[in-house]
Amino acid sequence: MRASVIISTYNSPEWLEKVLWGYSVQTVSDFEIIIADDGSTHETKKMVEAISGKTQLSITHVWHKDEGFQKTRILNKAILATTTDYCIFTDGDCIPRMDFVEAHLSHRSFNRFLSGGHFPLSLQLSSLISKNNILNQECFDLSWLKRHGLKTNFKNIKLSKSKAIAKLMNFITTTKPSWNGGNASAWKKDILIVNGFDERMKYGGEDREFGERLINYGIKPKRVRYFAICAHLEHERGYVNDEAWQINNKIREITRKEKKVKTLYGLNLHV
Numbered sequence: 395m396r397a398s399v400i401i402s403t404y405n406s407p408e409w410l411e412k413v414l415w416g417y418s419v420q421t422v423s424d425f426e427i428i429i430a431d432d433g434s435t436h437e438t439k440k441m442v443e444a445i446s447g448k449t450q451l452s453i454t455h456v457w458h459k460d461e462g463f464q465k466t467r468i469l470n471k472a473i474l475a476t477t478t479d480y481c482i483f484t485d486g487d488c489i490p491r492m493d494f495v496e497a498h499l500s501h502r503s504f505n506r507f508l509s510g511g512h513f514p515l516s517l518q519l520s521s522l523i524s525k526n527n528i529l530n531q532e533c534f535d536l537s538w539l540k541r542h543g544l545k546t547n548f549k550n551i552k553l554s555k556s557k558a559i560a561k562l563m564n565f566i567t568t569t570k571p572s573w574n575g576g577n578a579s580a581w582k583k584d585i586l587i588v589n590g591f592d593e594r595m596k597y598g599g600e601d602r603e604f605g606e607r608l609i610n611y612g613i614k615p616k617r618v619r620y621f622a623i624c625a626h627l628e629h630e631r632g633y634v635n636d637e638a639w640q641i642n643n644k645i646r647e648i649t650r651k652e653k654k655v656k657t658l659y660g661l662n663l664h665v
Contacts, residue, residue: 573605
């Protein structure tokens with residue numbers, strides 16, 4: 395195994411199943427999957443077991459009791475469950491294009507972390523996409539997507555199959571490379587040095603803070619926005635609240651101001 399794909403999820407077995415079918419047709423197969431489950435009901439476990447029996451995927455399901463939004467905590471537990479030296483992070487609502495893992499592996503380099511993004515889909519399109527649409531990659535085909543409601547937009551160029559266009563767009567984009575929880579990767583040794591994710595943080599910039607500590611340590615971000623492609627399935631976000639944002643912003647402010655590298659509330663809480 396050359397990489398560990400860590401997929402966060404919470405009570406979205408239908409979306410997660412679509413994501414896992416995407417990993418079943420990757421152009422490379424030497425990776426493991428770690429499901430970082432933030433307290434889902436038994437339905438998610440049943441679905442993961444069923445997919446494991448239908449595919450060649452190597453899946454480890456890491457679960458803890460539902461205590462509200464604890465994504466940073468379950469991500470740290472998932473990191474400790476990995477068996478490789480390279481970790482790719484994504485979410486259970488992001489279907490990977492068939493070259494997603496290969497893109498992360500081919501662009502990784504020492505003293506770097508990779509910063510990707512996602513291609514957003516409407517709720518209608520998200521619901522429409524079937525297992526077969528994923529297996530035959532129609533869900534990444536612009537003509538198919540437009541026939542089913544995708545609006546014309548310059549951002550659609552992200553789904554271009556041209557490597558030359560992808561290289562050019564990564565070069566000219568003004569989007570600042572940062573740690574994006576749905577599409578990012580790093581060496582495990584660097585993750586261990588910064589002590590993983592800060593478990594004081596709920597939803598709202600918790601992934602960015604992790605990336606800021608990597609940068610403070612000297613790990614530079616590298617754009618792969620147009621190389622590592624995943625389609626984001628739309629859903630409700632009932633876990634968003636202003637209080638968590640305020641707490642997270644204060645933590646991020648201290649991280650940036652004091653150039654903090656290591657959190658005191660990370661992986662150390664589980665070893």
